[in-house]
Amino acid sequence: MNSTMLNRALEGRHAVVTGGGSGIGAAVAEMLLKAGARVTLMGRNAARLDSQRNRLAALGEMACIGVDVSSESSVERAFAQTGAIDILINNAGQAQAAPFTQTDMALWQRMLDVNLTGVFLGTRAVLPGMLERGYGRIVNVASTAGQIGYAYVAAYCAAKHGVVGLTRSLALEVATKGVTVNAVCPGYTETELLQASLEQITSKTSRTEEQARETLLRSNPQRRFVSPQQVANAVLWLCQPGSEAMTGQSVSVSGGEVM
Incomplete structure (x- = not known):
């Protein structure tokens, strides 16, 4: 396939990207x-x-x-306006840190609602149409927090582990139906979520932002943060022709942090 054909590999396909206003979602939209x-x-x-x-x-x-x-009625209204959808990128997410003993029900529920229930609701809205047409690509933007544990974000990790579990289970259900379901799991990525994490560290410790960055970078073998474009590249590949054999996978985009 020449470069021109590759660049238009999704011609005629309709993709929905949630959380598309910034960061990874905006980068994915550009790639698509x-x-x-x-x-x-x-x-x-x-x-x-x-x-x-x-x-x-x-x-x-x-x-x-x-x-x-996180709202069933809001999701139903939104997807009722889209028409047929070939590709769904469940990217909307939110992270909030707290020690486990200070994780109240409101924080716990918020992390589950946005990060896990949102994936369920969006997928439920598009899957019947995909099955009817015999084609679909669903990519859930999870996190390395869905593959390993991190201290002080138990609710977030639980939600993202749930996304990975949902991905694997649904992939098996639709494996012979022309629909693939995968997760992309970014490590620390240069987005507003990362900036919020850095601000939490600096506000609760005596560390500067540079020291906070260095603390987070220690977990990355490449000693650098991931860019939204690098995550978007992985998402795009899972949507393009040639990736049909990839389903039920959790692709870590983390500079080797998760192997």
Whole structure:
């Protein structure tokens, strides 16, 4: 396949990206557009979605729809507006740290609602259509927190482990139906979530931001953070022709942190 064909490998496909207003979601949307897909961005912040639409509109056909992925009714309303969907990127997520003994029910439920229930609701909205057409690509943006444990984020880790388990189970259910289900598990990535983690470290310790960064980098064999574009590259590959044999997998994009 020549480079021109590869760049338009998703021509005619419609992709939905949740949490598309910034970071990994925005990078994935850009990759999908360059590959020829029509993209619908979903998220809670209308201004951010509009900003991404303005930035990316020249690359292809785009739409933006507001959604709260933790709300069943909101998800149903949003996906009712999209038409047929070939590719779903469940990217919306939220992280919040607290020692386990200070993790109250509100924090616990919020981490499950956004990070796990959101994946369930989005997938439930698109799967019947994919099965009817005999084609679909579902990629859940999980985290290395879905593969290993981290201190002080028990609720977040539990939710992301749930995403990996859901991915594996659903992949088996639809393995002969033309639908693949995979997870991409980024390590610490240069996004607002990372910045929030750094701010939490600096606010609760005597460390500077540079020292906080160094603390997080120690877990990465490459001694650098992942870029949103590197995560988006992995997502794109799982959506393109040639990746059909990949299903039920949790692909770590983490500089060797998880092997």
